[in-house]
Amino acid sequence: MTNLDLLGRVAYEAYLQMTGGRSLILGDKLPNWEDQRPDIREAWRAVADAVVMMANIRYERLQNVASEFVDNDACRYDHNDYCQTHYGQKPCHMARLRKLIENE
Numbered sequence: 001m002t003n004l005d006l007l008g009r010v011a012y013e014a015y016l017q018m019t020g021g022r023s024l025i026l027g028d029k030l031p032n033w034e035d036q037r038p039d040i041r042e043a044w045r046a047v048a049d050a051v052v053m054m055a056n057i058r059y060e061r062l063q064n065v066a067s068e069f070v071d072n073d074a075c076r077y078d079h080n081d082y083c084q085t086h087y088g089q090k091p092c093h094m095a096r097l098r099k100l101i102e103n104e
């Protein structure tokens with residue numbers, strides 16, 4: 001199962017959960033993901049792909065803003081796991097921002 005297939009399934013199953021497992025158009029009981037028609041599964045994959053694309057655009061915007069606030073100074077944690085460089089508990093906010101920018 002590809003990641004897009006999984007995301008399409010998650011979207012479809014969210015629809016099923018929201019509608020009580022029925023089509024909102026015809027009212028018919030809908031099959032589970034494996035038994036759904038291939039063209040309909042493909043349509044749900046496209047839905048998931050569009051949502052992921054929008055989420056990635058927002059994530060990139062967040063990364064760009066975050067990169068303006070990140071420094072390259074090493075974190076130095078004391079015996080209480082408090083960063084003496086950036087004044088935050090481990091992992092300090094600067095370490096978390098670096099990970100966000102590096103997409104980890």
Ligand SMILES: [Zn+2]
Nearest residue numbers: 075083086092
């Ligand atoms: Zn730090």
